[in-house]
């Protein structure tokens with residue numbers, strides 16, 4: 453006999469959906485970091501314990517959260533960044549879906565400490581897994597917000613075990629993501645440290661709030677990587693531009709620079725697999741050892757597009773993008789690469805002495 457169709461209890465729906473917003477360690481940290489950047493922070497300190505599996509603590513010096521928002525902070529689809537669907541096209545913040553903090557509460561133990569400019573003291577708020585306030589307490593702190601996430605994925609046993617079993621791999625993903633934000637967030641000091649057991653805190657990443665992408669690349673990857681890069685600057689009259697850096701068309705430099713593709717859409721780190729492919733395919737043609745598979749170019753490219761020409765709201769983690777004129781953009785990207793690399797390819801070797 454057919455079973456009755458009934459509504460899934462709200463708490464169950466919440467837990468199921470939250471696992472899709474907070475996919476892994478990297479997305480958990482990404483969401484909190486994006487909130488700090490959206491809050492106008494110029495200083496963000498990320499403290500991890502056991503690479504984030506035990507504790508993720510992100511402290512910012514942004515605008516803080518006011519009293520009347522403590523409850524809404526962890527309610528699903530509650531945001532201060534968007535009020536109508538039309539706002540989506542004008543948006544410049546990382547967040548807009550209002551589901552990160554509520555989802556974090558469903559998959560970990562969340563505590564928020566915060567203070568706004570005009571409050572005299574700070575407040576620490578603990579939330580339960582439904583995002584309800586468990587307790588509040590006054591604390592002394594400077595303006596800004598600290599979000600602490602303890603025991604990520606405890607309520608999702610499979611993911612809890614997987615994270616701990618593959619901690620190295622998961623942490624590597626987090627590091628790549630942090631590097632992307634550290635490079636694009638000019639003018640923001642981002643520091644990330646980790647502590648294993650009772651050992652000393654080790655520094656994972658640290659930028660100095662410098663003003664240019666190139667300065668941030670030097671800080672994050674070192675001057676040797678930066679020296680192996682050339683600037684790519686392309687603009688067209690229709691408001692589209694590409695700015696950044698790619699490896700020189702020289703195999704040895706390519707090898708040195710490693711295997712990093714960082715793409716940004718209007719300053720938002722995203723995965724653009726088709727652009728990565730164009731980069732790889734074109735690089736192979738113009739590097740001196742054309743078909744050597746282990747030579748891979750590094751790229752840091754910020755693509756600037758009119759806001760109504762792409763859609764970032766394809767997956768909850770906003771890492772995928774639908775771009776209206778992707779094909780013509782890919783062609784423009786390829787042409788820019790060819791223009792940059794071609795002269796090196798045709799440079800004749802010094803005449804041999806006979």
Ligand code: ADP
Pocket residue numbers: 483487488491512514515516517525530531532533546547548549550551552553554596597
């Ligand atoms: P979204 O970022 O999509 O708005 P979130 O769940 O990430 O959704 O955050 C909900 C709201 O909480 C934000 O819109 C913002 O108003 C507030 N918020 C979150 N983190 C911070 C922070 N670090 N500083 C100030 N406000 C914050």
Ligand code: MG
Pocket residue numbers: 483486487546547548550552
């Ligand atoms: Mg957010």
